Amino acid sequence: MKKKTFSRRNFLATAGKAGMVAGLSGNALSALARNVAAGQLAGSPAPIPWQQQPLPYSFSALEPSIDARTMEIHFTKHAAGYAKSLAEAAEAEKVDTRAITLESLLASISRYSAKMRNNAGGHYNHSLFWQLMATPGKTGSPSAGLMTAIQKDFGSLETLKTKFEDAGKTRFGSGWAWVIFDGDKKLSVVSTPNQDNSLMDISEVKAIPLFGLDVWEHAYYLKYQNKRADYISAWWNVLNWDFVNKRFDVLNA
Ligand code: MN
Numbered sequence: 001m002k003k004k005t006f007s008r009r010n011f012l013a014t015a016g017k018a019g020m021v022a023g024l025s026g027n028a029l030s031a032l033a034r035n036v037a038a039g040q041l042a043g044s045p046a047p048i049p050w051q052q053q054p055l056p057y058s059f060s061a062l063e064p065s066i067d068a069r070t071m072e073i074h075f076t077k078h079a080a081g082y083a084k085s086l087a088e089a090a091e092a093e094k095v096d097t098r099a100i101t102l103e104s105l106l107a108s109i110s111r112y113s114a115k116m117r118n119n120a121g122g123h124y125n126h127s128l129f130w131q132l133m134a135t136p137g138k139t140g141s142p143s144a145g146l147m148t149a150i151q152k153d154f155g156s157l158e159t160l161k162t163k164f165e166d167a168g169k170t171r172f173g174s175g176w177a178w179v180i181f182d183g184d185k186k187l188s189v190v191s192t193p194n195q196d197n198s199l200m201d202i203s204e205v206k207a208i209p210l211f212g213l214d215v216w217e218h219a220y221y222l223k224y225q226n227k228r229a230d231y232i233s234a235w236w237n238v239l240n241w242d243f244v245n246k247r248f249d250v251l252n253a
Helices: 008-022 026-041 068-092 102-106 114-131 144-154 157-170 228-235 241-252
Strands: 175-181 187-193 208-214
Touching (some): 114 208, 144 157, 144 187, 144 241, 208 241
Antiparallel strands (some): 175 187
């Protein structure tokens, strides 16, 4: 099925007209535009399918940073569970998954149940997460375009890494650390609890995830036990920069 995507420029033009009709102006309009634009823009890199897709590598491909047993349980039990529960919630709450994207559901998640929020977030986050990783040595490095943006918004790649690691280490309980791309084309680091993400309308900061790291204990405990910081620093060895570069190019177009 071919999905219709919206260019950011067209969308903002439309949002502008809608805002004038609604009597919105200035900051209110730009916040609205950014909010909805996050949902629309998210469709453009590559919409996440509603069903779990095959893992793009073997369970052992990310060794030694992430062990095969953790990958197998994470993919076949945890992530498969989110996809299954999302399908149940979509049926119960009459979501026509052929008519809307997962991204647009996330942008209006406040209208749905907690089960929908947890599992739509869980399925989106994990589907992106698998694509964000590759075998050590086959990950590439940040492109010139991405490095320019990183230097503009963080000063250096090292600063981005430190902020990202801190976001993951200080997330109390379960959640994710993210580098996000917002409506002002700015990169920043945030963390979200549980399976929330910045596409959700309930999110404090609305933006498109560029990349993110699962810091739930199920993502690392078999190998790293209580040493979450060691897992986070080892993760840089498997972050698939080639994929991140392509995602950034689409968002930044
Ligand atoms: Mn997980």
